[in-house]
Amino acid sequence: MKVYTRRGDGGQTDLFGGGRVAKDGLRVEAYGAVDELNAALGVAAAATAERDLRELIARLQTLLFALGGSLATPDPAHRAKSGMPEPTQPDVDELERRIDGFEGDLAPLARFVLPGGTPAAAALHVARTVCRRAERRCVQLARVEAIPPIGIAFLNRLSDLLFVMARVANRRAGVADVEWEGIRAR
Numbered sequence: 001m002k003v004y005t006r007r008g009d010g011g012q013t014d015l016f017g018g019g020r021v022a023k024d025g026l027r028v029e030a031y032g033a034v035d036e037l038n039a040a041l042g043v044a045a046a047a048t049a050e051r052d053l054r055e056l057i058a059r060l061q062t063l064l065f066a067l068g069g070s071l072a073t074p075d076p077a078h079r080a081k082s083g084m085p086e087p088t089q090p091d092v093d094e095l096e097r098r099i100d101g102f103e104g105d106l107a108p109l110a111r112f113v114l115p116g117g118t119p120a121a122a123a124l125h126v127a128r129t130v131c132r133r134a135e136r137r138c139v140q141l142a143r144v145e146a147i148p149p150i151g152i153a154f155l156n157r158l159s160d161l162l163f164v165m166a167r168v169a170n171r172r173a174g175v176a177d178v179e180w181e182g183i184r185a186r
Helices: 026-047 051-071 076-082 089-103 120-142 151-174
Strands: 012-014 018-022 111-114 178-184
Touching: 018 026, 026 051, 026 120, 051 120, 051 151, 089 151, 111 151, 120 151
Parallel strands: none
Antiparallel strands: 012 018, 111 178
16 A cells, blocks of 8 residues: 555545545644644653653553544544544543642642753643644534544643643653743642
8 A cells, every 4th residue: 555645636635434625624633733742742752761651652642543533534423333442531531640640749830831841841841732732623623513522621631641741751850840930820
């Protein structure tokens, strides 16, 4: 099988389960942002020396791949028939447990944190901002087309987890978070 098909040369792409849409359509923007997030997490994993963080990132990438596939499959019947995995409420609950566990090892925030610190933390902060964009694209799509709402909740919680993971990466390396010297966090 060749990587190229030439089917997209005119600005259209195929959806899983049938149908073609413009490459700049909301659905393509949503799953494209999820794909970009997955790539950003790959960069974060490559910059991370901590085995537990790399393993967690690998798990998150698997869930993001499933979310992207779900977003690329607008027909719920086709998603169900194909057995395509999707993030679930237990996945969101697991993200919350991870956040709570990591936060137990961190000092409470007194100020807003600027992206930076170690290369791993900086990469996790980039992934966090890409995650927020993916969430915004999914919210835009959900206004005009039906998508599984758990995907938005998953992305919302994931961005929080990535923020906490960036702080953990800094703490474990003995590097202080870069605090904004403006107003205090609430």
